[in-house]
Amino acid sequence: MTGLPFKYPLLAFGKDVGGHAIAGRERLAWFGSDEDFSTGTQWDIKHDARRGMILVDATGRSWEVVGVRNLGIVGSFLGRIVRFVFQQSNYALEHELAERPPMSLEVAKVRICASIKANPDAWRDDEAIAGENGEPQEESKLLTRMLARVHRVKTFRGLRGAVES
């Protein structure tokens, strides 16, 4: 799909949905390409996870997803079968976007750190904490190190690496 205005990677702050959701908590997501952004899983559709998402691209421009249209299942024939069996079908999505004021890097960092602190389960390195390969590590120290990495980042493009490394 073409015509989307983003410079990737695209940072997304989405609402917390699903079984263990907490109202007001934000979830982080990243999109690497138009194709990535324009497809979503069965879970996204079921929980309407894209609506209300705040998007920030690599230049700091920002948008809110105000509408989502499901264009149907996509993928190769075999891929569709496999994804159907494991209940992870991919859907083509069309988004209605409303541009917002640009977000500064510092604001983005603070918001990312708030999301990480609010979702420790998503970022837990279970095996490092349990001492699979060496001495057990404290979860709080691992999280603090991650937050420090985010604060050291100098560009929007560097944010993703700091979070996912």
Added chain:
Amino acid sequence: MARMPNGEPRSVPDINDEDYDEMIRRQAANNARAAGEPEMKSGSGGRIGHPGELESLIPVWGSGREALADFEDGDYIGAGLNGALAVSDLAVAGSLGKGLVKGGVFIANKATRRAAPYGWKGNVRTWMGEQKFLKPGQHGHHWAIPQNEGWGKAVPDFIKNQPWNIKPMPSPQVHGRIHGRYGGQPQFKPAQRYWYGTPAWSKWATGSAVGHPAMGAAEQGRRSK
């Protein structure tokens, strides 16, 4: 009426005819196996009969048929053991089926273009929480393929960071004690590590994997007597 091995009616009365028939049936089965022929599926009178060696290895079917045949033979211990093996097979199948229905495999979006589309933190782990494989605060243990230890390092993320390789832990302490000394407590003993560190379906599968050849050997021994 009792019959001769070739199927003709027996002309002489025999008070041990039933025992004799059973002995002939077992001998015919042994001869058929020795000659590499398929075993008679049922004896006279619609008997179920024992499965062949390969057939006995088929989960549920092999052990189930063996159990019924043992029961017909009056071998109630064998019937019980084979019945338990069939239940074990069913439990494995049930667990795997349930895993499939729950979405027991994570498939990354190929369009994601992430450096690590099957990375653990913020990715597979997040997904497992969303799908309720892991509860809030609950640890997930890489039970079959280690995540970062030894040989597990060389295994690609898309294989080892999958729900089938993740055992939800009752507590971080239990997870820690599987790997070593944790929180001032010693490492679990091997039996405890196996018990806490493997999923139920794996335990059932181990039972089936060990049980089938063991029961097959036992059955073979009984028949050759």
